[in-house]
Amino acid sequence: MIIPAPPLHHVDAGELNVAYYDLGSPTAEPVVLLHGFPYDVHSYSAVAPLLLEAGFRVLVPYLRGHGPTRFRDDAIPRSGQQAALGADLLAFLDALDLREPILAGYDWGGRAACVVAALHPERVGGLVSAGGYLIQDIAASGSPIAPEREAGFWYFWYFSTDRGRAGLDANRREIARVIWRRNSPEWAFTEGDLVRAARAFDNPDYVDIVIHSYRHRLGLATGSSAHEADEASLAALPAISVPTITLDGTADGNFPATDGTRDAARFTGWREHRRVPHAGHHLPAEAPRAFADAILDVAEPPGDGAGTP
Template sequence: MSERHALAPLRRVSTDVLEVAYYETGSADGDTVLLLHGVPYDIHSYVDVAPLLADSGFRVVVPYLRGHGPTRFLLGSTPRSGQQAALGADVVAFMDALGVERAYLAGYDWGGRAANVAAALWPERVLGLVSVNSYLIQDIGAAAIPLAPEREAGFWYFYYFLTERGRAGLANDPREIARVIWKRNSPKWPFRESDLDRAAESFTNPDYTDVVLHSYRHRLGFAPGAEQYAELEARLAGLPAITVPAITLDGLADGNFPATDGSSSARHFTGPRLHRKVADAGHNLPQERPEAFAAAVRDVRDLRQEQAGREPFARERQDAP
């Protein structure tokens, strides 16, 4: 990762719920791509992806998620929800605030889930999707079904965050919790202390703890969703299909999410979809393998053009270089 690509300065725009801080680069006349980060990470997951896509003609927009960095809730009375419907609704509201009618969405972890939700519920607003770990809409109705013990061990923080001890731990030292998660998620990623320091700045947001805890408590059925998202959550409970062109990615070195051939999630993608496995990449794939992630965004644009009959799509590459 190159220090010369720090994502600054930031811009701000208000939605109905948030004042969103975001970084923008590239051509104002190009297709817009929103790059959506995960947790516990920040917008600098895209520090090298953003310039690559700007050089490819995109308008690149990288927002801080709710509860992160300088993004703020407008009202103290708004529930500090981290549920999937809220994340997806934030994407569309942010597009509205920017005056963007349609955009490509690309993300991983929470950001990938936000992109999946927006693509499934508002396909008319989404030109194409790049999603790490394929279909990320949560089946909350199946939350009580256990995973294999080895995988459950990697998700220790899900259960820690159900407790008040976990709340205190996250509030007291989010940086070191992030370190443990990063090392498990990406065992081959030689991140630096400066990488962790920079991401940890986003955890000082006053709503970080509440938003993160609500996300995990809600997905496991231990906290109700916010009333304003009830209708959206009801639609998501049906695991709606993603109809827009999509490229999905799995990192072959992801410590918590084993790479697949994409077949197990194929039923959820009813539009054109390619699946790729990326060598040496962990969970924070855009920061670990920025060239592969940027290539997927460029290729989903080509995939959409092929669907529209305008340009031929380049030969599929199953494994990114």
Template sequence: MSENLFQRRRFLLSAAAGTAALALPSLTPAFAASPSGPAPVLPVRQVSTDLLDIGYHEAGPENGRPVILLHGFPYDIHSYVDVAPMLAAQGYRVIVPYLRGHGSTRFLDAATPRSGQQAAIGADVLALMDALHIPEAVLAGYDWGGRAACVVAALKPSRCVGLVSVNSYLIQDIAKAGAPLPASVEWGLWYQYYFQTERGRAGLQANRRDIARILWKNNSPTWHFDDATFERSAKAFDHPDYVDIVIHSYRHRLGLAAGYPEYEAAEKKLAALPAITVPAITLDGMADGVIPATDGRSSAARFTGPRSHRQIPGVGHNLPQEAPKEFADAVAELARNGKWRS
């Protein structure tokens, strides 16, 4: 893996301010104010893998135990704007990458397929770890990011000290994708079906911000975010590959688009719905507008290692941004108690 770190200097967030950062030439201004309000902006570094130039936020001491925080769709790294400094203040090395198709993460080769399938986003996490010389980490995420974390935990448990996953086991059972869910759940998945059509692709291309805002409101009905908070994340959706990757993701998961050959071996393993053996904490927001909260028993068979399931009252789908302390506490618990080999 090639590395394109402009400077490998330590980057710290102070516990008192929770937002102070060392100024690096390769970073955007630390917590710069949004033009529409005082929404802090996370500074970003870049590192290259074989396929991607990945944009990521880093906080905490470089020699701290690494934790990798993964965002969902349609969100970005600012889901962790409060979680990251909490963990950095405890001495953890916090890495928050933009997923493919978001923010400053870019493909190195214009000919690389713009895949959004689950094996691809899982592979990206492993490639990022290799590029940053991180042999193992606590992985945490929700939505797409939670799925990527589950993929790594299931297929490469030696790289995952612990897993925090919102909505439990997120590896897709594509073989059963055609089976209907309860009507009360199906109505909230309108965008997934919309994206199966060329009208939906054109709609996402033309209205990516409007669609994202509607999903934010529906996904988290109790979360009262302001315009500045939304716009800070919405900039990540201006990515030139955003539409292609999102459309492929939602078509592949419903079995209506083929995967790419480079991910075929991993997808075959994922089709067996492999168990997650690493220590895990699963979280459910009780006001989640996408996936109804459960007591965790329905997915218990998928977690064969130690697991704690927790329900968070009054919180929707973007759990780390809506309940940052609860999310950070779960990550820190696994990092503190993990069996680190490196």
């Protein structure tokens, strides 16, 4: 658990009953930390204490399909699309009356944060996104990329098949191990780290959500009608106007670090881009100080002008 081990809270929020940790004073400035796939809330075990020491309230929810988070109705489609992740996060903010928290995440969690920041900027005090602008351009999903990177995304295509679905169901931890090694070649994770995170994959909706997420982003599955309007808005790749710090790990095995100019036009407010040496895709676990510092700095951006990438 996050140190020191706190009680796990639950709240009804939109389609979900969300399991989450709530650390620090309820009157302090809130930060919502959002994990990715295939990871869990323990991504922030070393980040949370740094933020608590700085005086923040820290909230760490399990995403849909992970850990003790559950759907409130069996009839709700088990969608993993980006609009669903964003809707979950917005409902979580509403349920806890979090008006302008800082949102920080990577991978799926960073995507959820980018979606809310783009579609509901009035609800966001600041954004930290490892990987930059993470809203998916699904219309361009058929465009090829460099073969070396295609090889790293083997699981995208594996999950598009019945064989891949069966494989994920049978080998949740082992698939995560392969992805972790590729994503973070310099991260010396332990077997205990993997076992701890993999407990979150025992969620009964994990396989359905993961499979739908990857099939939807490739244009191979339709989305939930409940999220159709938001998905249409996201197809336009809306700009993010809230104060933002983006991060790239220089040792990310699947997503090479950039100088930030590639997606600079997607940020219309103050934005700073940072490269984090020796960090891979699981950036908050690999470089917790750099991740926490980005949150501290985005909480007090230097004026209202546009930042430089």
